[in-house]
Amino acid sequence: MADYTQIRYETSSGVATVTLYRPEKMNAFTGVMMNELLSVFDEIDADDAVRAVIVTGEGRAFCAGADLSGGAKTFDDGDWSSPNDERTRRDGGGRVTLRIYDCKKPVIAAINGAAVGVGATMTLPMDVRLASTSARFGFVFSRRGIVPEACSSWFLPRAVGISQAAEWVYSGRVFDAQEALRGGLVRSVHEPAELMPAARALAEEIAHNTSGVSVALARQMLWRMLGASHPMEAHRADSRGIQLRGRSADAHEGVTSFLEKRPATFTDSVSRDLPDIFPNWEDPEFS
Secondary structure (H helix, E strand, O other), rough: OOOOOOOOEEOOOOOOEEEEEHHHHHHOOOOHHHHHHHHHHHHHOOOOOOOOEEEEEEEOEEEOOOOOOOOHOOOOOOOOOOOOOOOOOHHHHHHHHHHOOOOOOOOOEOOOOOEHHHHHHHOOOOEEEEEEOOEEEOOOOHOOOOOOOHHHHHHHHHOEEEEEEEEHHHHOOEEEEHHHHOOOOOOOOOOOHHHHHHHHHHHHHHHHOOOHHHHHHHHHHHHHOOOOOOOOOOHHHEEEEEEEHHOOHHHHHHHHHHHHOOOOOOOOOOHHHHHOOOOOOOOOOOO
């Protein structure tokens, strides 16, 4: 396990918990935090004992956005690139969200407080978002003179619809957990003391009752089909998945345990038994 300084990482009973850990700075996002999040999701994918992931924040915030301690030029790259220059520095928030998107395990956000800017957008590729009654959200980029980042122009409309996404992004205003619930951004709102138990219960429901390989494939199928041009793309993936997994030990166990009216014991592992059901899927590269 890596030695992290701006996040905390622990595993228990098949569930990994990643805690953003700069409580004195409301867990503001930095380059160090970015690299640690990239590293921890690599660690999560490599560990077959981890079946589900919870991401939360330490203290009174989830993540209050980018660390603005650099002052007015926080987002200023200087003159090294221009609109006509092919070189572009990759957005750090986008690197994180793309890594979460590629994660082989389901990811649950337990949003315990302020989630603003990248603190909001980093949750968008997470599969389920739960919020505390004290949570606040804001896609505040227009109020900082910049634009939405972390691939949120792709993720947010798919999560809440284009009209709701446009209202929140154009206004840049901060809104509460109940508005996030009404707008479809979060699945449920909980009293602060009940947030992590609710997230944990959901994570353990997945971890203890399902095939890890089936969940990993289902996650790929659901996310990738958001960009599919025709349902035939889903039909091709479904057909390959059913054919390849139908002969697996997990599929045999899933049916047998049902017929025998007992809990299933799945033995296939994501690192060893995950098939490629998207053989022609293009993995775009940044340029």
